[in-house]
Amino acid sequence: MLKYSQFLRNIYGEKVYKIPVNTGGTCPNRDGTKGTGGCIFCSEIGTGFELPPAELDFFTQVNQNICHIRKKYKANRYLIYFQNFTGTYLPLDIFRRYLEQVRQVEDVVGVSVSTRPDCLDGGHLDELAKLQQEGYDVFVELGLQSANDETLFRINRGHTVADYVEGAKKVKERGFYLDTHLILNLPWDTEEDVVCAAKLMNEVQTDSVKLHSLHIPYGTKLYELYRDNQIAVISKEEYFHRLYLFLKELNPCVAVQRLFSRAPKEDTAFCNWQTSWWKLEDEFFRYADQMGGLE
Numbered sequence: 667m668l669k670y671s672q673f674l675r676n677i678y679g680e681k682v683y684k685i686p687v688n689t690g691g692t693c694p695n696r697d698g699t700k701g702t703g704g705c706i707f708c709s710e711i712g713t714g715f716e717l718p719p720a721e722l723d724f725f726t727q728v729n730q731n732i733c734h735i736r737k738k739y740k741a742n743r744y745l746i747y748f749q750n751f752t753g754t755y756l757p758l759d760i761f762r763r764y765l766e767q768v769r770q771v772e773d774v775v776g777v778s779v780s781t782r783p784d785c786l787d788g789g790h791l792d793e794l795a796k797l798q799q800e801g802y803d804v805f806v807e808l809g810l811q812s813a814n815d816e817t818l819f820r821i822n823r824g825h826t827v828a829d830y831v832e833g834a835k836k837v838k839e840r841g842f843y844l845d846t847h848l849i850l851n852l853p854w855d856t857e858e859d860v861v862c863a864a865k866l867m868n869e870v871q872t873d874s875v876k877l878h879s880l881h882i883p884y885g886t887k888l889y890e891l892y893r894d895n896q897i898a899v900i901s902k903e904e905y906f907h908r909l910y911l912f913l914k915e916l917n918p919c920v921a922v923q924r925l926f927s928r929a930p931k932e933d934t935a936f937c938n939w940q941t942s943w944w945k946l947e948d949e950f951f952r953y954a955d956q957m958g959g960l961e
């Protein structure tokens with residue numbers, strides 16, 4: 667399995683860290699443009715639990731983070747990561763201003779923008795292409811979550827698998843790196859869906875995947891379903907098996923950013939079977955070895 671840190675090291679020849687930036691922002695699946703209420707697992711603060719407060723200006727957020735990362739991980743090059751909500755849904759002039767600020771930060775090799783696959787036509791990709799022409803790399807992270815349309819409907823995603831395929835094509839055509847986010851244990855998905863998702867990743871030639879184990883934030887529709895026993899979360903052992911099947915099917919050239927979610931205990935009714943993600947990773951790799959190993 668190609669770890670994302672190694673994937674970046676292969677490109678840049680040294681450690682590169684993502685520096686998350688909170689732009690505030692919102693999402694077309696919340697404000698009525700694509701839908702209302704948002705995805706059923708998405709909390710009020712969006713999906714970025716590890717983000718600095720949006721009230722801090724760009725340079726304060728970035729400098730604080732770089733200072734921390736440089737000391738802790740001895741990394742000297744960075745990707746600015748627009749993580750929260752829908753990065754390409756920011757008003758274009760504000761997005762442009764952010765990219766202008768990116769250009770002023772030293773040791774930045776590129777940007778990573780998290781977004782929806784059906785939100786790529788507002789001129790943001792053109793702005794990213796300009797940045798790319800100046801020598802920066804561009805990574806676009808598309809949320810797919812499930813490769814099953816029925817599940818996408820149930821989680822109120824507001825787009826289909828076909829929309830994702832089209833979005834992935836737009837990203838790849840520009841010569842940007844494509845990353846895809848998936849949740850491997852949504853309650854309506856099966857092992858077959860997970861294998862289909864891996865096949866789809868191979869077909870669209872995503873450069874990396876970010877895998878999430880289902881976590882249940884308080885205050886979400888998903889939480890209500892969980893509280894009312896209308897959904898159940900599969901066991902840790904079943905998740906390991908799904909993860910193994912997925913990774914066995916996935917082209918080994920595709921980098922893997924994450925295998926388990928990272929969410930604070932106090933914000934979630936359920937996360938990672940009450941175990942830390944790093945212990946789960948160790949346990950999973952032992953399981954994978956017993957099953958015959960991963961490439």
Ligand code: SF4
Pocket residue numbers: 692693694695696703704705708709712713750751752782809
């Ligand atoms: S598309 Fe992203 S930001 Fe919007 S509701 Fe879904 S998870 Fe939240």
